[in-house]
Structures are given as C-alpha cells and as structure tokens.
Amino acid sequence: MKIKRSITGMEPYLQLLKHLSHAPTQLYISGTLPEERRPSVAIVGTRKPTTYGREVSYDLAYTLARKGVVIISGLALGVDALAHRGALDAGGVTIAVLANGLDEIYPATHLSLAKEIIKKGGVLVSEYEPGVKARDFQFLARNRIVSGLSDAVVVTEAAERSGTLSTVNHALDQNKEVFAVPGAITSLLSVGPNRLLKQGAHPALSADDILEVIAPELLITQTRLVLGSNPLENKLITLIVEGVRDGEHLQQQSGAETSDFLTALTMLEINGHIRSLGANQWTLI
Secondary structure (H helix, E strand, C coil): CCCEEEECCCCHHHHHHHHCCCCCCEEEEEECCCCCCCCEEEEECCCCCCHHHHHHHHHHHHHHHHCCCEEEECCCCCHHHHHHHHHHHCCCCEEEECCCCCCCCCCHHHHHHHHHHHHCCCEEEECCCCCCCCCHHHHHHHHHHHHHCCCEEEECCCCCCCCHHHHHHHHHHCCCEEEECCCCCCCHHHHHHHHHHHCCCEECCCHHHHHHHHCCHHHHHCCCCCCCCCHHHHHHHHHHHCCCCEHHHHHHHHCCCHHHHHHHHHHHHHCCCEEEEECCEEEEC
C-alpha cells in the first residue's frame, strides 16, 4: 500500500480536523480521499455485537452509503468492520481511522478488508507514522479523529463502560450530532445506546432519521440515486435526474469508457431503472 504524509487541513475533506482542540499536526493516508466535503457519518460500537447489533450496524452503513454518505469507523472487530463492509457492499465510500502506522494493519485479520477499502475508492488514515505499533491509549486518541471527520456519530451497540463512548464524548466536544440505536433493556450491549438516548441523543430507527438531521436534501434528491449497483450506474442516474437525456452527453459527463458506459446503461435498463425514449435519449422509470 502506498502511504503519503499530509499536513492536517491540506486536503479539502480533512479541513474539519484543523479545528479540533488537539488537532493532529500531520496525517498518513493510504487510498483516495473524497475530493470535496460530503455528508459523513461515523458508525461505532462494541467489538462483540449481538445478532441485532450486527444487523443494524450493517444495514445503517449500507443504506447511508447508497445515499451518498461517507461511512467512517476504526477498522476494529465487530461494529467497525460491519460499518465498513456495509458501505463497501453498497458501492459507497468508507474511511478507516487506525490507531497505529499504516504499514501494518491492526487487527491483522482485517488486512483484506483494508485492501478492499482502498481498492474500492476509500482510504485508511492515521496520525501515527509507519512503524508505530497499536497501543491502548492510541485507540482512545484516534476516536477524536473518527468523530472529527464526521457530521454525526452513531452508536449501535455498546456496554455501559465502553471505549466507544469516548468517541461520543469527543463528538459532543466538537458539537457533532450523536445518534443511538435503541435496544432491549435486558441486553447489556444496549445499555450504552439506551443511556445516550436518555441523555438526549437522537434515536436512530432508520437511516432516514440520521439524514433528516445532517443532510435532509438527500432524502429528496437522492431517493432515485440509490438504485444503481455501482458508482457509475448511480452517476448516470444522477445525471438523468439533473436533466441530461442524450446518451452521448451522459457518457461525456460521466467520464466513463465506452464499454463501461454501455454496460452500465444496459444494466440500468434491464433492472428497470431507466428506459429509452428513442434516438439515444433516456429517462428514469
């Protein structure tokens, strides 16, 4: 993996980190950062989620990513990995913030996941230079970056005394929105989220609950943009929504190679998302 060093705030997407009370002076990056700021949500929680926690963590990440939201987490076991996986499966962008140097993935079992994040247009980020091993205090420190890059932090499952809640504390200090997924009062892993709700966190019953607060425009403009099965298909749907109908113009503005463009157009038509108007003109169904 190629690793580059960046002064905090140089890339547009990282501008928010400049305003942290303990802002990192530099960051190490492997992969591709979004070129501009986009709605971004951190999904965090326990390393040992229940079946319920696994389902809601994945589903929230998947649905939000399909609507164009960047998903951020820490590449840890459990909820973190589920958040990254949901975003990847949705064809979206995900960012993993590590607590060690990027030359060694921790945990090692997530090496393939880290490589997939990079391959599919996401990025790994760390404030620690290559060669620095993961230590307990560094996980707590990296949580300020997880929340700092986000517009909102969502806790799906966490025990009453959980390191996950340090991310929430950072989010509150940074004036970020905090969401919690309600759970059974008999579940020890729902104590954390349920207490957050009692203290005033937003309830996250669905992805729309989150979008209503941080990006209400996506509830309207993105309702037809979640139909594609990959970024190119979504791009074509976006262009058609914006009024581009001509096939040649669609290809030019999508920037796709002819073969990729024709494949995407064909799949959108087969799946019933668009239809031909004749004369190489297209519209949504």
